[in-house]
Amino acid sequence: MLVDAHCHLTGTYLEADQVEATLARARAQDVTGFIAVGTDLEDSRTVLALAVRTPGVQASLGVHPHEARSWSPEVASALEALLRHPAVRFVGETGLDWHYDLSPRDVQEAAFRAQIRLAKAIGKPLMIHTRSAPEATLQVLEEEGADAVCGIIHCFSEDRAFASRALDLGFYLSFSGIATFKNALAVRDVAAWAPADRILVETDAPFLAPVPYRGKPNEPGFVRFTAEVVAGLRGIPAARLAEQTTQNLEALCGWAPSS
Numbered sequence: 497m498l499v500d501a502h503c504h505l506t507g508t509y510l511e512a513d514q515v516e517a518t519l520a521r522a523r524a525q526d527v528t529g530f531i532a533v534g535t536d537l538e539d540s541r542t543v544l545a546l547a548v549r550t551p552g553v554q555a556s557l558g559v560h561p562h563e564a565r566s567w568s569p570e571v572a573s574a575l576e577a578l579l580r581h582p583a584v585r586f587v588g589e590t591g592l593d594w595h596y597d598l599s600p601r602d603v604q605e606a607a608f609r610a611q612i613r614l615a616k617a618i619g620k621p622l623m624i625h626t627r628s629a630p631e632a633t634l635q636v637l638e639e640e641g642a643d644a645v646c647g648i649i650h651c652f653s654e655d656r657a658f659a660s661r662a663l664d665l666g667f668y669l670s671f672s673g674i675a676t677f678k679n680a681l682a683v684r685d686v687a688a689w690a691p692a693d694r695i696l697v698e699t700d701a702p703f704l705a706p707v708p709y710r711g712k713p714n715e716p717g718f719v720r721f722t723a724e725v726v727a728g729l730r731g732i733p734a735a736r737l738a739e740q741t742t743q744n745l746e747a748l749c750g751w752a753p754s755s
């Protein structure tokens with residue numbers, strides 16, 4: 497049994513009529529749990545509806561840094577109402593993306609801080625997106641007291657120094673297809689070294705397909721390729737890694753797929 501700790505199954509990411517077939521292919525690979533992630537208010541509504549009606553799917557709802565310019569008091573209160581649903585396990589994805597800069601940096605930071613406060617107010621862990629802003633991301637997490645709820649550094653793509661500070665805050669590190677890329681030396685180093693009880697695996701589908709599907713559209717079933725590589729880096733059987741990461745997700749958010 498394997499859990500994909502972060503995937504996109506809605507809206508512009510996956511056609512609605514493809515969801516069941518995509519999840520069926522994943523289940524055939526023994527991937528039975530899926531954290532489906534919303535990236536703005538409208539997408540979050542769609543993700544929650546999917547989670548409510550689909551066995552093995554739970555939700556992470558928030559406003560992605562790319563969409564941070566859509567943040568407003570009205571969005572915040574509508575999102576908060578959604579976040580209280582029991583099928584919602586995480587707040588986000590939220591964070592900072594200074595690579596694409598699709599929303600102004602100060603706007604990203606304001607939406608990020610607001611979502612950390614929401615997570616603390618309702619007592620659910622965070623789903624963090626960070627790209628090309630490692631120091632600023634850690635600083636915001638530290639200043640806002642994000643260790644009160646912890647969460648996931650999704651698609652981990654930083655180094656040991658970043659990982660150490662994230663781990664000190666109680667965060668879990670989720671490894672994506674990047675860990676299967678031979679030139680991703682720092683990420684592979686962290687995947688080999690990180691504490692067993694703080695690691696997760698994900699696809700971030702439809703992005704970042706692992707080897708041997710690199711460059712192709714990604715889907716949740718492919719998480720097994722990432723899990724096999726991370727297990728290899730750690731020198732443990734893939735089945736052990738699958739068991740450990742499923743336990744870790746349950747320890748963090750209180751949910752694991754039932755079969």
Ligand code: NI
Nearest residue numbers: 502533589700
């Ligand atoms: Ni994502």
